[in-house]
Amino acid sequence: MSLLHVERVGGLAGFGGPGAHVRSRGQLDPDDLSAEERHAVEVLFKTRGRAKGAQTPDAFHYRISRTTAAGTETVEVPESAVPTALVRCVKDELV
Amino acid sequence: MKNAPGFACGRVSSGSRRDRLAPRARPPRCDCRCFIIPTDVLERMAKDKKLTPEERKPFVDTMKVEKEWRKARVALSKLSHLVRTVLPAAPAAAAPAAPAVTVFDCAHGTTLPGSPVPNPGTAPDAVAKRAFTETQAVADFYQTCFGRNSVDDAGMTLMSSIHYSINYNNAFWNGTQMTYGDGDGNIFIDFTKGNDVIAHELTHGVTQYSARLSYTNQAGGLNESVSDVFGSMFRQWQADQDVTGADWLIGSDIMGPGATARGFTCLRDLSNPAAKHCLAPQPTKFSQYRDGLDPHFSSGIPNFAFYKAAMAIGGKSWEKAGKIWYQALTGFPPSPNMRMSAFAKRTRSLAASMFPTEPAVRTAVDKAWTAVGL
Ligand SMILES: [Zn+2]
Numbered sequence: 246m247s248l249l250h251v252e253r254v255g256g257l258a259g260f261g262g263p264g265a266h267v268r269s270r271g272q273l274d275p276d277d278l279s280a281e282e283r284h285a286v287e288v289l290f291k292t293r294g295r296a297k298g299a300q301t302p303d304a305f306h307y308r309i310s311r312t313t314a315a316g317t318e319t320v321e322v323p324e325s326a327v328p329t330a331l332v333r334c335v336k337d338e339l340v
Numbered sequence: 341m342k343n344a345p346g347f348a349c350g351r352v353s354s355g356s357r358r359d360r361l362a363p364r365a366r367p368p369r370c371d372c373r374c375f376i377i378p379t380d381v382l383e384r385m386a387k388d389k390k391l392t393p394e395e396r397k398p399f400v401d402t403m404k405v406e407k408e409w410r411k412a413r414v415a416l417s418k419l420s421h422l423v424r425t426v427l428p429a430a431p432a433a434a435a436p437a438a439p440a441v442t443v444f445d446c447a448h449g450t451t452l453p454g455s456p457v458p459n460p461g462t463a464p465d466a467v468a469k470r471a472f473t474e475t476q477a478v479a480d481f482y483q484t485c486f487g488r489n490s491v492d493d494a495g496m497t498l499m500s501s502i503h504y505s506i507n508y509n510n511a512f513w514n515g516t517q518m519t520y521g522d523g524d525g526n527i528f529i530d531f532t533k534g535n536d537v538i539a540h541e542l543t544h545g546v547t548q549y550s551a552r553l554s555y556t557n558q559a560g561g562l563n564e565s566v567s568d569v570f571g572s573m574f575r576q577w578q579a580d581q582d583v584t585g586a587d588w589l590i591g592s593d594i595m596g597p598g599a600t601a602r603g604f605t606c607l608r609d610l611s612n613p614a615a616k617h618c619l620a621p622q623p624t625k626f627s628q629y630r631d632g633l634d635p636h637f638s639s640g641i642p643n644f645a646f647y648k649a650a651m652a653i654g655g656k657s658w659e660k661a662g663k664i665w666y667q668a669l670t671g672f673p674p675s676p677n678m679r680m681s682a683f684a685k686r687t688r689s690l691a692a693s694m695f696p697t698e699p700a701v702r703t704a705v706d707k708a709w710t711a712v713g714l
Contacts (some may be wrong), residue, residue, distance in 0.1 A: 257511040257537065258528070258591070258607050259620040259636030266604060266619050267527060269509075284349035301553040302544040302563065337509050337527055339602055 271334035282328040493546030513544035526598035539574035552674035561638030577656035614641035626713035652704035684709040
């Protein structure tokens with residue numbers, strides 16, 4: 246299976262916003278996830294990230310992308326819905 | 341799914357004395373990482389046929405809890421207003437008790453709220469002490485300058501969790517409490533070090549209990565802006581600065597050595613939102629706005645308008661411009677989808693009605709919005 250590309254956005258500092266000098270990105274191999282985490286990721290894509298409507302001021306959101314035979318798909322979900330392994334794979338950096 | 345989705349972990353205070361939690365008086369644990377999902381989203385997820393019954397169950401359960409919790413919050417707010425209306429003399433005789441302030445330690449985990457910090461005002465942990473002291477000061481600021489009793493204007497306990505996660509570069513308000521990360525020590529340092537950051541987060545609570553601005557599009561930009569505006573105003577109030585002595589920066593005290601080495605001195609600058617020294621520069625004109633922007637970006641437009649109004653009025657920002665913005669935020673029925681032009685119109689009107697003998701105030705507010713294209 247293709248790599249999962251993860252970007253953490255938002256937060257008090259506006260990570261990943263237009264012109265922002267702070268970004269947080271990472272990637273991981275789904276095969277490195279536990280069965281439970283893989284299932285949680287599947288649910289996120291299956292529900293098309295509908296939890297995006299969460300309105301928690303200054304909370305991070307995660308943009309998760311993967312490429313399958315059907316093409317590249319991306320979901321954006323609140324941090325609270327993201328499996329820990331994905332949260333840990335991103336690295337904050339100045340750009 | 342590992343985390344229960346959409347759980348609003350509300351907690352009703354059982355007392356009003358500050359710093360009152362005994363070491364063992366731990367509240368019920370919330371094993372989720374708390375956040376709020378709008379009811380319509382919860383409802384969709386609860387009925388989503390693509391999900392298995394097991395996957396749908398947390399959404400169904402959450403809807404039940406959320407419904408009751410929303411009712412409780414409305415009832416508490418109504419009761420508070422009723423008491424003040426029916427018994428004007430009795431409460432007026434004594435100033436309302438300051439809201440209780442509690443601090444919890446996540447010990448680098450992500451379970452909220454964490455363990456209670458006993459007597460945080462004298463805690464050996466400087467972070468706990470600072471979260472306590474500055475939260476009290478923000479409550480004092482809202483009471484003294486605007487007559488507001490805590491974020492809900494009904495004495496709600498102000499709860500903070502510190503040491504959230506590991507190297508966590510963020511602070512947030514989750515609908516119930518503040519949460520602070522320690523920073524990674526490079527881009528950011530401990531988020532409780534910013535008094536404007538603490539006031540910013542608490543102001544999200546004020547917005548939640550007043551205008552209830554949503555967190556997307558124009559209302560989202562306004563939501564973020566009022567948090568920055570009152571965050572900066574609190575910083576000025578604490579330092580007893582007038583508008584010319586203020587730095588108008590947001591987050592200048594939480595910038596880490598890596599960020600400052602690159603010339604970044606703040607997250608945002610109300611006096612110059614697009615400046616190079618901002619870690620996240622912002623637009624200054626409404627013509628740059630488009631739907632879907634991060635509210636931390638679009639907030640630059642109303643931020644700049646507030647700065648311009650306060651500077652033109654002069655003196656202490658919280659005495660005139662701040663009072664107008666506060667009334668615009670809290671003095672009307674909730675308007676979750678408010679547009680920036682509507683907020684501008686409201687402040688223009690309030691400037692005239694609140695300061696009828698000072699036409700310069702109305703002119704200052706009017707010109708400030710016009711300058712940003714609203
Ligand atoms: Zn905010």
